[in-house]
Amino acid sequence: MSKKAYHHGDLRAALIEATRQLVEEKGPDSFSVSEACRRAGVSTAAPYKHFKDKTEMLVATVLEGMDRHRDKMLAALEGVPEGSPDRITAIGMEYIAFALNEPGIFRLKFGGFTDRIADPRLEEGGQQSFAILLAEVAKCLGEPGITDEVRRRGFLLWSFVHGLSFILHDKGLADKGGEFDLRTLLEDVSERMLR
Amino acid sequence: MSKKAYHHGDLRAALIEATRQLVEEKGPDSFSVSEACRRAGVSTAAPYKHFKDKTEMLVATVLEGMDRHRDKMLAALEGVPEGSPDRITAIGMEYIAFALNEPGIFRLKFGGFTDRIADPRLEEGGQQSFAILLAEVAKCLGEPGITDEVRRRGFLLWSFVHGLSFILHDKGLADKGGEFDLRTLLEDVSERMLR
DNA sequence: TCATAAAGTTAGCGTCTCTAACATATGTTA
DNA sequence: TAACATATGTTAGAGACGCTAACTTTATGA
Numbered sequence: 513m514s515k516k517a518y519h520h521g522d523l524r525a526a527l528i529e530a531t532r533q534l535v536e537e538k539g540p541d542s543f544s545v546s547e548a549c550r551r552a553g554v555s556t557a558a559p560y561k562h563f564k565d566k567t568e569m570l571v572a573t574v575l576e577g578m579d580r581h582r583d584k585m586l587a588a589l590e591g592v593p594e595g596s597p598d599r600i601t602a603i604g605m606e607y608i609a610f611a612l613n614e615p616g617i618f619r620l621k622f623g624g625f626t627d628r629i630a631d632p633r634l635e636e637g638g639q640q641s642f643a644i645l646l647a648e649v650a651k652c653l654g655e656p657g658i659t660d661e662v663r664r665r666g667f668l669l670w671s672f673v674h675g676l677s678f679i680l681h682d683k684g685l686a687d688k689g690g691e692f693d694l695r696t697l698l699e700d701v702s703e704r705m706l707r
Numbered sequence: 708m709s710k711k712a713y714h715h716g717d718l719r720a721a722l723i724e725a726t727r728q729l730v731e732e733k734g735p736d737s738f739s740v741s742e743a744c745r746r747a748g749v750s751t752a753a754p755y756k757h758f759k760d761k762t763e764m765l766v767a768t769v770l771e772g773m774d775r776h777r778d779k780m781l782a783a784l785e786g787v788p789e790g791s792p793d794r795i796t797a798i799g800m801e802y803i804a805f806a807l808n809e810p811g812i813f814r815l816k817f818g819g820f821t822d823r824i825a826d827p828r829l830e831e832g833g834q835q836s837f838a839i840l841l842a843e844v845a846k847c848l849g850e851p852g853i854t855d856e857v858r859r860r861g862f863l864l865w866s867f868v869h870g871l872s873f874i875l876h877d878k879g880l881a882d883k884g885g886e887f888d889l890r891t892l893l894e895d896v897s898e899r900m901l902r
Numbered sequence: 903t904c905a906t907a908a909a910g911t912t913a914g915c916g917t918c919t920c921t922a923a924c925a926t927a928t929g930t931t932a
Numbered sequence: 933t934a935a936c937a938t939a940t941g942t943t944a945g946a947g948a949c950g951c952t953a954a955c956t957t958t959a960t961g962a
Contacts, residue, residue, distance in 0.1 A: 519927060519940055541736060541820050546918060554941075561940055562919065607720035615819070622873060624810070625736050638877075667874075668896060674862070675870025678817060679862075682833075690776060692859060699861060704899045714909055714958060742951060749910075752951080756909050761950065 524562040524572075526552045531573040535616035540625050545569065571631050572621060578637040579618040580608045583646055597702050603645055604673045604698045611677035618677065622663045645670060652706050669705050673698070718784045719757040719767075721747045726768040730811035740764065765815060766826050772812040773832040776805045780839055790846045792897050798840055799893045806872035813872065840865060847901050864900050866889050868893070 520526065530551040534543050545554050549556045565567040588606040592599045599644050611618040619625070621634070646666045655662050678696075715721065725746040729738050740761050741874045758764040783801040786793045806813040814820070816829070841853050841861045850857050869893075 523940080539819065544918065545920090555943075556918085557920080557922095557943080558941060566919065619819035623820075624734065624814035624876065625818075660886075664892075667887065668867070668892070671870040671874055672867045673870065674873060675866040675868065678873065679866055679870060681819065682817075691855075692862065697859075697863070704902070707899070718909080739949060740951090741962085750912075752912080752953095753910060755951070 520552075520554060520558075523552065523554060523558060527559055527569065528576055529561065532577065532578055532617065535570075535573065535620055536614065540570070540616055540620040540623065543570070570625065571634065574621045575618060575637060577614060578621065578634075580639070581607075582641050582644070584610060585641065589648075597652050597699075597706060599648045600645070600652060600669065600702045600706070601695065601698045603648065603701070604669070605695060607673050607675050608677050608680065608698075610680075612680060615681055619681075622674070624677075638641070642666070642670060649706070652680065660694055665705055669702065672705075687689075691695055710791065715747075715749060715753075716746065718749060718753060720765065722754055722757065723768050727772065727812065730765075730768065730815055731809065732811075735765070735811055735815040735818065738765070749875055762765060765820065768827065769816045770828055770832065772809060773816065773829075773836070776802075777832070777836050777839070780836065781804060784839075784843075792847050792894075792901060794843045795840070795847060795864065795897045795901070796890065796893045799864070799897070800890060802868050803872050803875065805890065807875060810876055814876075817869070817873075837861070837865060844901070858886055860900055864897065867896055867900075 530548040531543065534547055534551070538547075545559055546556050547556060547616075552558075559569060563572065585603055585606045588602045589599055592602050646662055648660055649669065650656075650662045650684045653662060653665065658696055722743055723744040726738065729742055729746070733742075740754055741751050743764070744753060747753075754764060757766065780798055780801045783797045784794055787797050841857055844861045845851075845853060846865065847856045847858065848857060
């Protein structure tokens with residue numbers, strides 16, 4: 513790494529990181545490519561050697577976040593006994609933790625920004641996370657595999673945790689949610705849904 | 708109304724309607740004030756006599772949508788017997804119907820666009836809708852009023868329906884949800900949550 | 903009636919996305 | 933190693949957008 517190289521080294525990764533930071537700081541809607549360039553120390557035309565357009569830059573950033581998200585959910589399962597409903601709760605807690613810790617990325621992914629993109633990699637990532645949940649639901653229900661009933665229950669659980677994540681973002685509603693203990697809520701719902 | 712009046716008549720309402728249409732057509736993120744002006748047939752400076760800035764224009768449009776939303780939820784309750792859990796289902800169905808019929812407005816409200824606005828009218832509108840649900844939950848549970856337990860159950864139900872609405876937006880996931888009958892899902896969840 | 907306020911207009915600044923044309927580094931191959 | 937091709941940067945600029953300032957036209961009411 514020379515002190516002032518013409519070439520950056522790994523501008524693509526640097527831009528993704530700058531994008532991630534800015535999306536958290538300013539919010540997904542007021543993110544600008546120019547500002548990411550300033551932060552990465554390159555001209556405003558540089559990104560277009562790595563990304564087709566602004567949207568593709570955001571998608572790449574979301575994908576990177578989803579990878580981290582999935583890894584964390586898997587890590588949260590370690591040490592929790594197989595077949596225990598606690599594993600469902602652990603996944604839910606991690607899901608919500610990500611939504612609260614990285615609200616910008618979360619909204620970028622699910623808030624409708626990348627709606628009309630239909631990037632297959634985005635959907636694939638979501639399916640992978642959903643599959644982790646379904647596997648646990650199957651074990652808890654004692655089902656042999658991913659049956660219709662497993663998908664149904666998983667879908668219900670996911671809807672709940674997903675909605676809860678969104679609601680907890682909103683300040684005024686976070687107050688409402690703040691009345692309750694998160695883990696207790698999740699355990700309650702898991703128990704009701706898996707019964 | 709003269710054929711070519713210098714003054715519009717009710718530009719504010721016309722801009723809100725144009726905004727509503729464009730948000731549905733192009734999505735909340737690619738909405739532009741300029742285009743709304745073109746559609747309303749005025750210059751691009753005209754809106755600033757009625758709205759402080761672009762955000763206030765979007766907030767006004769969201770507020771108008773929330774009013775319609777609340778009216779529809781109340782209308783959905785008519786004819787359904789008091790104290791019946793069907794009333795909970797009816798509210799949920801209407802909530803989801805609005806989310807699916809007006810996805811642009813729904814995402815504008817809940818997707819994080821108006822996040823840092825903290826307009827008290829926005830929060831008030833949300834509270835009013837939530838209160839409708841809570842009243843029904845109280846009756847179903849046979850509770851005397853809005854007790855802690857009522858708020859807790861209502862919060863769970865709302866989280867679920869809210870998350871379901873978001874998930875049903877996503878094409879790839881709508882397929883997943885499409886496996887199931889919506890009303891049956893809602894009845895199932897209501898029953899589990901109110902038990 | 904006529905001053906004033908309300909509600910339009912045009913002109914223009916600064917910012918943003920993205921493209922075109924050019925410059926510089928890297929790597930492959932004769 | 934020389935030379936060419938490719939990858940990755942740059943500057944310049946077009947066109948859209950948000951918003952403001954200054955001006956014009958209509959409506960209001962003392």
